[in-house]
Amino acid sequence: MELSALRRLLQRIGDTEDAEISCAECFDLVSQYAELEAAGQADAGTLPALQRHLGQCGVCREEFEVLRDLIRLDR
Amino acid sequence: VKARTNAEWLAALRAEGPQQTAALIELRAYLLRASRYALSRSLSVSVAPAVVKHVAEDAAQEALSALLQRLGDFRGDSRFTTWAYKFAVNTALVAARRERWRHRSLDRVLDAPDLGQRLGAVPVSADPERRVLQTEVLTALREAIDTSLTPRQRQALTAVVVDEVPLDELARHWGSNRNALYKLLHDARRKLRTHLRARGLDARDVLDAFRDDR
Numbered sequence: 001m002e003l004s005a006l007r008r009l010l011q012r013i014g015d016t017e018d019a020e021i022s023c024a025e026c027f028d029l030v031s032q033y034a035e036l037e038a039a040g041q042a043d044a045g046t047l048p049a050l051q052r053h054l055g056q057c058g059v060c061r062e063e064f065e066v067l068r069d070l071i072r073l074d075r
Numbered sequence: 076v077k078a079r080t081n082a083e084w085l086a087a088l089r090a091e092g093p094q095q096t097a098a099l100i101e102l103r104a105y106l107l108r109a110s111r112y113a114l115s116r117s118l119s120v121s122v123a124p125a126v127v128k129h130v131a132e133d134a135a136q137e138a139l140s141a142l143l144q145r146l147g148d149f150r151g152d153s154r155f156t157t158w159a160y161k162f163a164v165n166t167a168l169v170a171a172r173r174e175r176w177r178h179r180s181l182d183r184v185l186d187a188p189d190l191g192q193r194l195g196a197v198p199v200s201a202d203p204e205r206r207v208l209q210t211e212v213l214t215a216l217r218e219a220i221d222t223s224l225t226p227r228q229r230q231a232l233t234a235v236v237v238d239e240v241p242l243d244e245l246a247r248h249w250g251s252n253r254n255a256l257y258k259l260l261h262d263a264r265r266k267l268r269t270h271l272r273a274r275g276l277d278a279r280d281v282l283d284a285f286r287d288d289r
Contacts, residue, residue: 006197
């Protein structure tokens with residue numbers, strides 16, 4: 001196993017919370033968060049449960065990043 | 076053309092006749108733009124333009140149906156167009172992942188050696204101090220994986236976290252769904268975190284021991 005894969009595994013284990021939101025709950029919140037991020041108005045305290053989900057879930061993160069960049073292009 | 080406000084979008088989409096038709100045409104154009112952009116970011120340039128066009132149009136259409144079914148869920152905490160975009164981005168990226176994995180065998184990835192076994196093959200540092208901590212962490216992690224996870228949790232964790240198989244592709248392969256698989260992985264991570272903590276190890280604190288020193 002590559003060191004990078006092991007580090008990813010340890011990071012995800014270490015960042016684990018007792019309660020985490022699902023991908024469906026992430027989808028509900030992501031449009032609001034993506035607009036705040038695109039406007040530079042998001043920080044660590046903005047929708048923290050969503051941010052933690054994005055740290056754990058590669059596919060939700062990919063969708064968030066594309067959405068945020070699309071909003072930036074529209075500005 | 077003056078952009079519609081959120082209220083104008085909702086009113087037009089819920090109206091009947093030409094007003095609704097015009098709004099649907101405009102909305103579909105937004106969704107197509109979002110799905111094309113998502114595919115341009117995620118599909119390799121080697122995918123034929125005709126295929127990309129087809130996938131983009133299908134994704135926009137699927138997104139439109141999904142969105143219209145959930146119109147009542149829009150709470151106005153973003154622009155309506157942003158809310159609409161996310162449906163297209165989601166369907167387009169799910170389709171792109173399917174396209175990327177079409178020619179790769181998930182069965183082969185899932186048949187990879189067991190996670191415990193693979194941890195045994197991680198190269199350890201030449202530095203004696205780091206080596207001691209690395210060995211302690213790897214032993215505890217292996218033990219946690221072998222004793223506290225179900226075979227399915229081990230397989231999912233290996234595929235998604237180590238081999239970076241997209242969650243939706245594995246869910247599709249197993250006849251499951253993204254939420255259920257996320258929960259399965261969450262349960263697995265919680266068990267590993269608990270097991271490591273019981274041995275005085277915090278997975279975040281030990282990350283530094285595994286920085287690349289080659």
